Amino acid sequence: MAMEEYLIEQIKTSILKINPEASLPEITIEKPRQPEMGDAATNVALRLGSVLKKKPVDIAREIADGMDDPSGYIRSVEVAGPGFINFRFDHSWLFTELKDAYEKEHAYGNIELNKGKKIQVEFVSANPTGPLTVGHGRNAVLGDTVARVFEWTGADVEREYYFNNAGRQMRVLAESVRARYLEQLEMDAPFPEGGYEGAYISDIARAIREEHGDRLASSENMDVFKQAAEDEIFKDIQRTLDRMNIKMDSFFNENELYKGPIDDVMKMLNEKGLIYEQDGATWLKTTLFGKDKDTVLIKSSGEPTYRLPDIAYHINKLDRSFDLVVDIFGADHIATYPDVISAVNACGYDAKKIDVVVYQFVTIVKDGKPFKMSTRKANFVTLDELMDEAGADVTRFFFLMRAPGTHLEFDIEEAKQAGEKNPVYYLQYAHARIKSIMRKALETQSYDQQKPDFSQLNHDSEITLIKRVLEFPKVIEVTAQNKEPHRIINYLNELATAFHKFYHDCRILGEAPELAHARIGLLNVTAHTLANGLTILGISAPDRM
RNA sequence: GCGCCCGUAGCUCAACCGGAUAGAGCAACUGCCUUCUAAGCAGUAGGUUACAGGUUCGAGUCCUGUCGGGCGUACCA
Numbered sequence: 001m002a003m004e005e006y007l008i009e010q011i012k013t014s015i016l017k018i019n020p021e022a023s024l025p026e027i028t029i030e031k032p033r034q035p036e037m038g039d040a041a042t043n044v045a046l047r048l049g050s051v052l053k054k055k056p057v058d059i060a061r062e063i064a065d066g067m068d069d070p071s072g073y074i075r076s077v078e079v080a081g082p083g084f085i086n087f088r089f090d091h092s093w094l095f096t097e098l099k100d101a102y103e104k105e106h107a108y109g110n111i112e113l114n115k116g117k118k119i120q121v122e123f124v125s126a127n128p129t130g131p132l133t134v135g136h137g138r139n140a141v142l143g144d145t146v147a148r149v150f151e152w153t154g155a156d157v158e159r160e161y162y163f164n165n166a167g168r169q170m171r172v173l174a175e176s177v178r179a180r181y182l183e184q185l186e187m188d189a190p191f192p193e194g195g196y197e198g199a200y201i202s203d204i205a206r207a208i209r210e211e212h213g214d215r216l217a218s219s220e221n222m223d224v225f226k227q228a229a230e231d232e233i234f235k236d237i238q239r240t241l242d243r244m245n246i247k248m249d250s251f252f253n254e255n256e257l258y259k260g261p262i263d264d265v266m267k268m269l270n271e272k273g274l275i276y277e278q279d280g281a282t283w284l285k286t287t288l289f290g291k292d293k294d295t296v297l298i299k300s301s302g303e304p305t306y307r308l309p310d311i312a313y314h315i316n317k318l319d320r321s322f323d324l325v326v327d328i329f330g331a332d333h334i335a336t337y338p339d340v341i342s343a344v345n346a347c348g349y350d351a352k353k354i355d356v357v358v359y360q361f362v363t364i365v366k367d368g369k370p371f372k373m374s375t376r377k378a379n380f381v382t383l384d385e386l387m388d389e390a391g392a393d394v395t396r397f398f399f400l401m402r403a404p405g406t407h408l409e410f411d412i413e414e415a416k417q418a419g420e421k422n423p424v425y426y427l428q429y430a431h432a433r434i435k436s437i438m439r440k441a442l443e444t445q446s447y448d449q450q451k452p453d454f455s456q457l458n459h460d461s462e463i464t465l466i467k468r469v470l471e472f473p474k475v476i477e478v479t480a481q482n483k484e485p486h487r488i489i490n491y492l493n494e495l496a497t498a499f500h501k502f503y504h505d506c507r508i509l510g511e512a513p514e515l516a517h518a519r520i521g522l523l524n525v526t527a528h529t530l531a532n533g534l535t536i537l538g539i540s541a542p543d544r545m
Numbered sequence: 546g547c548g549c550c551c552g553u554a555g556c557u558c559a560a561c562c563g564g565a566u567a568g569a570g571c572a573a574c575u576g577c578c579u580u581c582u583a584a585g586c587a588g589u590a591g592g593u594u595a596c597a598g599g600u601u602c603g604a605g606u607c608c609u610g611u612c613g614g615g616c617g618u619a620c621c622a
């Protein structure tokens with residue numbers, strides 16, 4: 001932010017005036033919790049206290065007295081508490097920045113943090129064994145939103161879905177479909193142990209019967225059943241993602257890795273002496289990376305464990321020349337991550353380009369009780385069912401509301417409530433309310449898009465709202481750095497609160513034309529900021545509610 | 546047993562690299578619609594930040610230990 005850099009520059013100059021030899025500590029600017037304390041603050045004097053062997057308050061005093069303000073951005077400088085220096089911005093600076101935001105419109109909040117970077121985000125990655133459930137929701141929405149935030153910071157982003165359609169799960173799935181198929185032909189068909197019990201299996205079987213009649217009844221060949229199940233389920237998953245506003249760019253089949261990459265990885269690890277054979281299996285010396293036990297890469301049956309393709313997959317990603325590769329992982333996958341990183345490093349790749357967002361599991365609360373889900377037992381709430389009840393906006397919002405690292409409780413009944421309890425409406429309502437005022441204002445007075453004169457704005461509620469609006473780019477930056485979309489929600493809440501307060505205190509219709517113009521201009525920026533924030537979250541910003 | 550994550554108001558959760566008086570929503574209570582959307586605003590009440598130590602000018606935040614919850618810890622994916 002321009003102001004931050006400016007302040008740091010002036011503080012630096014002032015410190016050097018007092019003590020030319022001083023090695024400068026890192027100067028940080030932060031926003032005081034209490035607005036009465038000012039718009040920005042620094043703790044340099046406190047940090048310098050032990051270095052200069054002087055009382056922090058005195059150092060702060062000297063720095064404050066020595067401050068220049070060549071551009072006239074700073075309204076006041078105060079020393080407070082144990083040695084904080086508090087700054088208040090001059091309104092002229094606020095108006096200049098506001099004008100800039102006003103002109104950027106739908107691009108306001110775009111920053112260049114990741115400009116020119118190629119980033120891949122891998123998420124959802126559910127194997128095609130059933131519809132997406134509420135349990136997959138957090139992964140899907142989190143991944144898509146992190147991708148959106150990266151895009152907003154200038155990156156070229158690819159969304160990838162990694163899947164496996166070859167394992168035991170898929171075999172059981174095909175057997176389940178076949179059993180239902182035979183059942184529908186009124187033939188004796190034992191249902192496979194641990195088979196998939198969901199109604200969707202019967203639907204797939206019915207479609208097969210309509211297409212092939214009873215021709216498949218005598219064959220032991222599973223291919224048709226497997227293929228039909230996979231196709232149907234993937235189609236369904238894509239429909240669900242589509243409803244949630246999620247568009248994947250690529251689907252990566254784990255099978256690809258068996259046509260070379262896995263052999264290459266084994267060769268590389270072998271050359272580094274990280275591999276040995278024992279009991280007919282092939283082991284990776286993970287003890288060298290600080291683990292208690294070594295890890296099996298290839299079972300004595302000849303099949304690889306899931307770690308081997310994971311390693312090959314990440315090397316494959318890095319070969320695709322991404323600057324950053326992000327995995328969205330549930331807490332259950334976290335154990336494999338260190339092995340993958342170590343192995344990728346050992347193969348001579350830069351594992352620092354791999355980043356992981358780990359989210360804690362979602363506890364579904366239904367009818368006031370925790371709800372245990374299982375895809376096999378068909379005991380689940382699908383994302384589609386949830387969206388039927390609550391809508392896509394609410395669904396996305398609930399998954400994004402909390403920091404990824406905390407356990408999330410998803411109360412289905414609460415999400416369904418369309419009333420005032422639902423926090424997403426607070427944001428959307430603010431936007432709709434602004435749009436409504438604009439419609440009314442345009443009926444009665446001409447607003448010709450000419451530059452509003454923001455210096456008309458002096459009311460406390462106006463100034464507070466302006467300051468909130470100006471925080472937006474910084475929020476995007478922090479969100480992108482931490483990969484924590486809930487920060488945007490927190491911010492939008494504060495922005496909406498500032499707007500509603502403004503709405504309560506200040507009017508537009510009936511005010512003098514210059515003031516009305518300035519206020520409409522402010523509302524314009526506010527609406528754009530709300531809309532841009534909601535867009536990053538993949539949530540709509542309605543004009544009416 | 547060991548490893549990772551979490552523990553903040555009655556409930557669900559915030560708190561930017563360690564900053565000043567720990568904040569929202571829901572639930573409870575009190576006010577505010579004859580003028581731009583009351584899905585709103587203003588206010589009251591609610592806390593030993595699980596517990597015990599440590600580090601320092603300063604700790605919800607960092608370190609150690611204890612207790613409680615989640616997830617791993619397979620030649621299952």
